[in-house]
Amino acid sequence: MASDTKGLPSAELPAKELSAEKLATKDSTVNESTTEYLPKTYLSTEELSTKELAIDELPLIDLPTEEYSSDELSTEEFLTEKLPTEELPKKGCKKDDTDEHILYINPPLKVLSVNFNQDHTCFTCCTEVGLIVYNCEPLGEHARLIKDDVGSISQAQMIYRSNLIGMVSGGSRPLYPDNVLRIFCFKNNRIVREISCNSSIIAFRMRKDMIVVASLNHIHVFAFPEPTEVLFSLETPTNSKSLLEVSRMLSCEKQVLIFPGHKIGSLNIVDIPDALEAVEKISPEELLLTESHQSGDKTLAFTIQCHESELSCIALNQQGTKIATTSAHGTLIRVWEVESRSQIVELRRGSDEATIYSMSFSLNTEYLSCASDKGTLHIFAIEKLNLNKRLNVPNASNVLGKYGESMWAFANITLPPECASMVGFGKNNTVLGLGMDGTFHKYKFTEDGEITREIYDIYLNSINFRKEYECAIES
Secondary structure (H helix, E strand, O other): OHHHHOOOOOOEOOOOOOOOOEOOOOOOOOOOOOOOOOOEOOOOHHHOEEEEEEEOOEEEEEOOOOOOOOOOOOOOOOOOOOOOHHHOOOOOOOOOOOOOOOOOOOOOOOEEEEEEOOOOOEEEEEEOOEEEEEEOOOOEEEEEEEOOOOEEEEEEEEOOOOOEEEEEEEEEEEOOOOOEEEEEEOOOOEEEEEEEOOOOOOEEEEOOOEEEEEOOOEEEEEEOOOOOOEEEEEEOOOOOOOOOEEOOOOOOOOOEEEEEOOOOOEEEEEEHHHHHHHOOOOOHHHOEOOOOOOEOOEOOEEEEEOOOOOEEEEEEOOOOOEEEEEEOOOOEEEEEEOOOOEEEEEEEOOOOOOOEEEEEEOOOOOEEEEEEOOOEEEEEEOOOHHHOEOOOOOOHHHHHHHHHHOEEOOEEEEOOOOOOEEEEEOOOOEEEEEEOOOEEEEEEEOOOOOEEEEEEEEOOOOHHHHHHHHHHHHO
């Protein structure tokens, strides 16, 4: 794949940097000694022109060279074809079946990361020998990029079920440095965009109109797909947990970007439309990332103090209106209203400290799920708080104080405690779990807390994939 991209023109796009918690304008001066220089794209901005055509609210790009076809950067529904029956893993485990959390791959395949797409209908699996895209319902492999195509991949993100996927190299067999984000098009089987930073990319998020890239101390917001240029940049505190979320839908009620603040346990919330408007009008000295900053009657960015200790996990709902946070202790989850910046509810995962691997809101924000190293997936009610459990102790709040007032998950599911898991929601009150051990879990739940297992499977246990993996290991 690398040979296909050589010789393509690139552009050094102007970096608009926010220093000391400031958003910068396009005309701001860049200090070369401290700035993280940004992006090299395959095409210069002058070469891009737009067709008067939109698919799924995303304009196509008329790319002038023969290297690209005009539909490579569209995000129309792509992964919709019927999955071939022979490629589907064996389905169905009854509730009382014995779980054997093993992979039928010898030698064992190391999974570097798993990640749901925006609506939890697909997920990506990054491994030492490439990238696999799976459909969730029914469970099955859709596409793969193995070793010679992409090398080992540490991060990947889809744009819903479209033909485009972003990826960052990592692991022991990378073909590219980990400071390069590549956009791959499955329709045309080629890389169509590349964004480079001066330091490692620790997280990124993709939308139909925007790409957000985070390094350890910077966040860069790019227009996408045309032209792929820097909209604004932020200087951030050291983001050791790689925490980053952005509103997913173009029609979101709130278009926000969230990441840890400078004070321990705090969270910064940037209003994206207001920030884009502000960088056109005012200087960096006038635009501060503080809770009190106003531009007219608009708050461009603000900070909320979520916990006393360091944030360990964050989640943003589909509508961009609610945020869930948890700290390094992992005992409490707090849910916040974006508009008012106030706490809605405090939920208790447990009394012992734990590492929260992931959290996820359901698509309608009725529920919140989390998975931890305690081997339990918890489901909390967000809209109907009365569904959550409380201690059955008379005058609990008087006897036990705040602990006695705690709300506990109304449903709990056991997962393998020894491996990290990503959680998401399926259709009709179902919750999905992706294990780093290659396992796929699907459970149905009721408001009464009753749990029924619908699927336990090993998503990596594909005959064709095993053959390719073993060949890759041997070579």
